[in-house]
Amino acid sequence: MYQVDVADNQECLPVDAEAVREVVHQTLEAEQVAAATISIAIVDNPTMHELNRQYLNHDFETDVLSFLLESSGVSEEEPTGIPRGTGKTIDGEIIVSSEYAAKLASEFGWQPLDEMTLYIVHGLLHLCGYDDLTETELPVMRQRETEVLAIIGLSQPLPPRPSPVTPTAGSDS
Numbered sequence: 001m002y003q004v005d006v007a008d009n010q011e012c013l014p015v016d017a018e019a020v021r022e023v024v025h026q027t028l029e030a031e032q033v034a035a036a037t038i039s040i041a042i043v044d045n046p047t048m049h050e051l052n053r054q055y056l057n058h059d060f061e062t063d064v065l066s067f068l069l070e071s072s073g074v075s076e077e078e079p080t081g082i083p084r085g086t087g088k089t090i091d092g093e094i095i096v097s098s099e100y101a102a103k104l105a106s107e108f109g110w111q112p113l114d115e116m117t118l119y120i121v122h123g124l125l126h127l128c129g130y131d132d133l134t135e136t137e138l139p140v141m142r143q144r145e146t147e148v149l150a151i152i153g154l155s156q157p158l159p160p161r162p163s164p165v166t167p168t169a170g171s172d173s
Contacts (some may be wrong), residue, residue, distance in 0.1 A: 001034075001035055001036075002024065002025055002028050002033075002035065002036045002037075002038070003036070003037045003038070004020075004021045004024045004025070004036075004038050004039075004040065005038070005039045005040065006020045006021060006040045006042070007039070007040070007041045007042065008042045009041060009042060009043050009044075009047065010042055010043050010044040010047075010097075010098045010099065011044070012044055012098040012099040012102050013042075013098040013101070013102060013112050013113060013116065015042055015098065015113075015116075020040055020042075020120065023117055023120050023121065023152055024038055024040065024120065024124065026148070026151055026152050027120070027121050027124045027125070027148050027151075027152070028085065028090075028124065030083065030147070030148050030151050031083040031084065031085030031086070031124070031125070031128045031148075032082075032083050032085055032086040032087065033085040033086075033087075033088050033089075033090055033128065034073060034087050034088060034089050035089045035090075036089065036090040036091070036092070036127075037090075037091045037092075038090070038091075038092055038093070038094065038124070038127075039092075039093040039094070040093075040094050040095075040096070040120065041093070041094070041095045041096070042095075042096055042097075042098050042116070043095060043096070043097055043098070044097065044098065044099045045061045045097055045099040045100055045103075047097075048061050048062060048065070048095065048097040048099075048100065049061045049062075051065060051095060052065060055067075061097065061100055062097070062100070063096065063097055063100045063101065063104070063119050063122075064094060064095065064096045064097070064119040064120070064122055064123045065094070065095045065123070066092060066093070066094045066095075066122075066123035066124075066126040066127055067092060067093045067094075068090070068091075068092045068126070068127050069091045069092055069093065070089075070090070070091040070092075071088055071089065071090050071091070071092075071127075072088065072089045073087045073088040073089055083128070083144075084125075084128045084129035084130055085127075085128030085129065088128065088129075090127050090128070092127040094119075094120060094123035094124065094127070095123075096116055096119040096120055096123065097119075098112070098116055100119075101113075101115040101116035101119060102115075114154055117149070117152065117154060118145065118149065118154075121145055121148050121149060121152070122141075122145060125141060125144055125145065125148070130144055
């Protein structure tokens with residue numbers, strides 16, 4: 001049903017690849033995604049900065065990048081109250097910066113791995129069809145993040161977060 005590959009290319013945080021796969025599975029199940037092939041890359045800030053510049057022309061570090069490679073089962077209009085991933089088949093890649101997570105975690109009252117989990121959930125929600133680039137969509141994304149994190153077992157309310165910088169072809173926060 002779900003194929004998840006995890007590449008840990010950083011030395012900032014010890015990462016349990018199986019725990020990352022479980023976060024992905026729980027998020028996709030909560031979104032009622034029919035099938036998915038997801039690649040998760042965990043990198044450091046210099047790598048993230050370079051990827052953000054290369055793919056999105058943003059010359060700065062960021063927390064997460066998500067790239068939807070293929071999706072089917074997408075409806076034109078998504079009924080309110082139904083997860084946006086419902087029935088979809090998704091092929092995508094998510095890149096998260098563990099170093100960025102470690103830097104921001106204390107600011108938001110989380111452990112670094114909790115912050116990184118938020119980035120993974122956020123990236124997956126982008127792949128499912130959520131966005132955070134408008135005043136209308138941002139609260140929808142934040143609410144869904146909170147709901148999915150609670151399912152995963154992180155029930156701490158999300159602290160206020162800044163809005164993303166600019167709309168892009170790939171998604172970043």
